[in-house]
Amino acid sequence: MNARLDGEFREFMHARWPAMVRLAYGLTGDQGHAEDVAQAAFARAYASWPRVSRAGDPDAYVRQIVINQNRNRFRKHQVTERLTHSPPESGLADVAWTDATRHYDDRSVLIAALQRLGPRQRAVIVLRYWMDLTEHETAAVLNCSAGTVKSQASRALATLRQDTELVDEGFQ
Amino acid sequence: MRIDDERDLHGQLEAAFEAITPRPAPIDGAVRRGRAIRVRRRVAVAAGAAAAVAIGVFAVLSLLHQTASPAPVSPARPYTVTVQAPDPHPAPGLIASGTIDGQSWQLTAAKPGTGTPEPSEQIFTTSGPAFGGDATSRTGQALAVGPVDRPPGDSADPVFFSDISGLVLTRGPVQVQYGAVRADVTYVAVRLTNGTVLTLHPVAVYGVRAIAFAVPVGAGIVDATAYSRHGEIAAATPFNAPSGVAAFGVWLTPGQHGLTRASGRIGSGTVNGHAWSVTAYLGPWGICYQVPATGLTWAYCMPTTALDRNSGPLNSGTLSMTGDGLAVAAGHAPTSAAWVIVNQSDGTTTKVWPVTVGGQKLFVFQLRAGPDPLSWTAYDNSGHVVAWPAS
Numbered sequence: 001m002n003a004r005l006d007g008e009f010r011e012f013m014h015a016r017w018p019a020m021v022r023l024a025y026g027l028t029g030d031q032g033h034a035e036d037v038a039q040a041a042f043a044r045a046y047a048s049w050p051r052v053s054r055a056g057d058p059d060a061y062v063r064q065i066v067i068n069q070n071r072n073r074f075r076k077h078q079v080t081e082r083l084t085h086s087p088p089e090s091g092l093a094d095v096a097w098t099d100a101t102r103h104y105d106d107r108s109v110l111i112a113a114l115q116r117l118g119p120r121q122r123a124v125i126v127l128r129y130w131m132d133l134t135e136h137e138t139a140a141v142l143n144c145s146a147g148t149v150k151s152q153a154s155r156a157l158a159t160l161r162q163d164t165e166l167v168d169e170g171f172q
Numbered sequence: 173m174r175i176d177d178e179r180d181l182h183g184q185l186e187a188a189f190e191a192i193t194p195r196p197a198p199i200d201g202a203v204r205r206g207r208a209i210r211v212r213r214r215v216a217v218a219a220g221a222a223a224a225v226a227i228g229v230f231a232v233l234s235l236l237h238q239t240a241s242p243a244p245v246s247p248a249r250p251y252t253v254t255v256q257a258p259d260p261h262p263a264p265g266l267i268a269s270g271t272i273d274g275q276s277w278q279l280t281a282a283k284p285g286t287g288t289p290e291p292s293e294q295i296f297t298t299s300g301p302a303f304g305g306d307a308t309s310r311t312g313q314a315l316a317v318g319p320v321d322r323p324p325g326d327s328a329d330p331v332f333f334s335d336i337s338g339l340v341l342t343r344g345p346v347q348v349q350y351g352a353v354r355a356d357v358t359y360v361a362v363r364l365t366n367g368t369v370l371t372l373h374p375v376a377v378y379g380v381r382a383i384a385f386a387v388p389v390g391a392g393i394v395d396a397t398a399y400s401r402h403g404e405i406a407a408a409t410p411f412n413a414p415s416g417v418a419a420f421g422v423w424l425t426p427g428q429h430g431l432t433r434a435s436g437r438i439g440s441g442t443v444n445g446h447a448w449s450v451t452a453y454l455g456p457w458g459i460c461y462q463v464p465a466t467g468l469t470w471a472y473c474m475p476t477t478a479l480d481r482n483s484g485p486l487n488s489g490t491l492s493m494t495g496d497g498l499a500v501a502a503g504h505a506p507t508s509a510a511w512v513i514v515n516q517s518d519g520t521t522t523k524v525w526p527v528t529v530g531g532q533k534l535f536v537f538q539l540r541a542g543p544d545p546l547s548w549t550a551y552d553n554s555g556h557v558v559a560w561p562a563s
Contacts, residue, residue: 006203009203010199010203013197013199013202014197014199017194017197018192018194018197021192021194022189022190022192022194025189025192026185026189031192031194034192034194035194035195035198038194039198039201039202039205040205042199042202042206043201043202043203043204043205043206043209044206044209045206046202046203046205046206046207046209047206047207047209049206108188110184110185110188111188125181125185126185129181129182129185130182130185130186130189132182143282143295143297157181
């Protein structure tokens with residue numbers, strides 16, 4: 001790859017790294033995994049950069065790989081992680097309630113609620129309601145029909161509204 | 173906060189994600205990994221023709237503490253698998269379908285160029301309850317984007333099993349083997365260690381005749397035999413890697429013999445305080461390399477029968493290497509080689525000593541500046557050059 005394309009990629013990655021990590025975080029709920037997934041996605045983009053760049057939408061390409069990579073990672077973790085009956089102690093249990101911690105907790109509670117959704121519902125919520133993709137765009141990314149996106153979004157929203165943790169924290 | 177207003181949900185998600193502060197973008201790491209992927213793609217195409225290649229293997233630094241040899245993975249219990257005969261009127265893109273323990277699976281390919289930046293790439297999708305998925309839909313789905321792999325025109329191999337550009341279709345406890353087949357192949361019989369024989373009939377999907385099957389990870393594959401209308405064409409005994417995933421390499425025609433089975437450690441070292449080692453497994457599949465640190469998922473295989481020359485030009489390349497913490501390459505030298513000088517792209521010159529495993533001279537070295545360009549020259553005990561890069 002010539003220096004111009006190499007520089008172009010570096011600029012693109014520098015600009016889009018935070019967004020892709022956040023997307024991966026929304027899907028995984030784990031920042032370490034999110035950064036691994038995002039880096040792998042950018043590496044694949046670099047491997048095909050002349051073509052990716054020519055295609056005109058490198059963001060969409062990396063986003064798709066992030067979603068694919070996350071799906072792979074999720075399945076690997078399905079067989080290696082063990083569920084426990086009792087969750088670990090919350091690090092916020094003894095923290096005094098201030099506005100700042102309240103806001104922090106709101107955010108972490110929402111992220112945690114997302115993690116309790118199924119992987120596809122979680123992806124739909126992140127893509128539709130955070131990335132603002134249309135139903136058709138979301139369907140294309142997830143390789144399913146727009147109807148599936150609609151129904152999954154509807155179920156996911158219903159689940160979130162009934163999530164007891166969210167309700168306890170004032171979400172409805 | 174309420175989430176019954178979708179715009180409000182956007183704001184809440186925005187705030188939640190904005191609070192995530194990623195570490196600085198690891199641009200150099202991504203570039204190194206990207207270059208490695210490119211090299212692997214290039215060499216994978218030519219791997220069948222290479223008389224001797226350097227094989228790249230990679231290790232992710234965070235896994236380097238796992239220096240013990242990985243234990244073979246076996247299915248936890250007996251299993252039953254089937255592959256269905258092709259439907260006379262198959263769904264578009266359907267390559268194969270079947271069951272694992274009664275749960276169905278499918279492998280489909282999208283039309284090349286659909287949703288991919290490159291017209292020659294296509295999206296492969298696995299689906300069905302056999303791949304897991306959430307409890308609601310009972311369907312799992314996994315995608316891999318890759319080039320439209322097919323046997324090279326002059327390939328002697330009847331089947332070109334492919335990992336689809338670096339993404340092995342291994343999902344959770346299931347491995348999917350996909351292969352494009354030559355025009356004269358009428359069917360392929362795959363024998364498993366539990367006695368099952370899967371008969372795979374090629375299906376034409378977007379211009380490629382292909383077969384596929386899915387078995388649990390750890391299900392040993394004895395061999396695959398390709399048949400034409402006139403009888404057996406060739407058979408391949410795969411390397412059943414300790415990870416539980418089979419890697420196909422050499423196809424042997426009737427009466428042809430491959431390498432004798434042998435294994436041995438061919439090198440080790442330390443990077444940033446983390447120990448690594450590479451073990452070579454020789455057999456009818458060719459030569460496969462395993463880095464214990466990455467042994468849970470990958471084996472890197474070179475489809476070769478033997479290096480039947482004592483000297484001459486060698487095609488040298490790299491199959492794959494990536495990872496931020498460690499990249500190593502392994503090579504196969506003539507039996508007369510006593511040492512090898514490796515020239516790396518950063519100007520580093522490394523001297524390495526081959527190790528004899530199963531009668532073959534193998535060597536490994538740490539890559540210091542990425543996989544390309546890389547060349548190596550082998551010398552005998554007298555200091556005479558016995559192998560040099562092909563021009």
